[in-house]
Amino acid sequence: MTDYYTSGEFAKRAHVSVRTIRYYDQQNLLKPSARSKGGARRYSDADFAKLQQILLLKYLGFSLGEIRGLTLGASDRRRLLDSLQIQRRLVEERIEEMTAVEAAIDSTTQTLEAGKPVDWSRMLELLHRSTMTQSLKTQYQNATNISARIRLHRDYSMNKEGWFPWLSRQLDLTPGLKILEIGCGNGELWATSHDRLPEDCQFILTDISEGMLADAKKEIGEDSRFSYDRCDAAHLPFADEEFDLVVANHMLFYCDDIPQVINEVRRVLKKGGRFCASTYSKRHMHEITDLVQKFNSQIVLSSVNLYDRFGLDNGEEILAPFFAQVTCQRYEDAIELGEAEPVISYILSCHGNQNALLLDRYQEFKQFVEDEVTGGFHITKDAGTFICRK
Incomplete structure (x- = not known):
């Protein structure tokens, strides 16, 4: 040997x-x-x-449980590349954090040596930066998951226009609009249509995650039309009737209190303003669930069926009490592919129990997926958006 x-x-x-x-x-x-x-x-x-x-x-401070999830299947080239990119981002964040801590310590030391009063608020800021480490780890794992899901749709969807360009068209952007996006994620919606956005529109992107906002800023780049605000969609820090358009792209079903969020959206919309809320139906990607449960019936890719909370089948009923007009536009598409890696990456990015159940059987699972998708694999897509007018 x-x-x-x-x-x-x-x-x-x-x-x-x-x-x-x-x-x-x-x-x-x-x-x-x-x-x-x-x-x-x-x-x-x-x-x-x-x-x-x-x-x-x-x-970098990850627990063994977190490492187990991140390294599962990391021998696959695509997953390894994604993981290395995220690790590099974490190293860059840690360097920035430690540089700031060093500067705060030096400043406090100089103050003490000069016999002057110490600005303890500065030291509290130092402690706050240290406690950011745990949230950074979670945020970047989430960003990795989002990238895996976006990649499957982007590279293997039959509709070549793509979800984000299609959704951008549904927004019907015209000059002079003031636009709010709640739960902006990594900013992909605006990055993909950046060159076609009206020059004199104002975009405010919000998310509850600082990590996601940081990703959005990097994805969109320097652009004076865009500003960013960390906030909870259930308590928007904006004035009544401030926006012409509010966008919620595949995010309402994550909210704890959906009616409260919709009520806040209605409050900040101008009279005649529009709300664009995208989602999907129970048919969407059902072949993925069928696949993993064929391998192991105990696997659940999500503890909650998000389309039951807010989906194409019940969305109009949820939105109708808040808006004078609600219409639904469906995005026609499907996924066709014949290779296993993108499907496996998508499955491992889900929020269910799959990683724990696949841990000891990963190679077996990989072979199973390869056998299933060889010769072609069809995945149903049933997504769309509600356009609501106040």
Whole structure:
């Protein structure tokens, strides 16, 4: 077995203890690629690459449970590239955070040495920056998940116009509008139609996540038409009748109190203003659910059927009490593909129990999906948007 390392050789190469290698095996983080006839662990160069990823994520402050979710299936090139990009972003954020902390410490030290009163609010700001670490981890995991879902739709959808350009057309943007988006995510809606946006419109993008707003800023780039505000959609910090158009792209079903959010949207809309609320039906992507449950009937990709909360089948009934006119526009599309990786990435990005149930059977699951999609795999898409007028 000359192509493999013993546990001792592997640990020495990675500058960790053999005990650590064994512990990662027990925790289902890093299984050996092979075993000797006597049952001893044997590791490959591919295992070494995965170990480096685990050690980096551990250094960045992720728990073993979080690392397990991020590294599941990371031998797939696309998932590994996505993970490395997110890790780089986290490193950049940590450098910025530590630079700010260093500056605050230096400032406080100079103040004390000069015998002047210390600005303790500055020190509280330092502590606040330190507590941002946990939220950054969660936000960037979410951004990774969003990217996996967007990629499946973008690269394999039959409708070449794409969801975001189509939705942008439904907004019917004209010069001089003041536009609010609630739950903007990574800003993809505006980034994809950036060159076609009217020059004298004003866009205010909001999200409850600072990480998502940061992604939106980077995606859209420098543009004086855009401003960003972190806020809860159920309590919008804007005046009555301030906006001509409010957009909620696939986000209402995530809200705890949907009627409250809709009422806030109505409040900030001008008389005659429009509300665009997109969603999907129970038919949307049902082949994905059928696929995973064929492999394991216990897998649930979402603990809540979001279309039951606000979907194409019940959305008009939910919106009608708040608006004088509600119409529905459906987006005609489907997904056709013949490769497993994009489907697997999509499945692992979902918010259900799939990662825990697939952990010990990932290679088996990968082979199962490859067998199912070879020769062509069809995925139904049934999405659209409600256009409401106040």
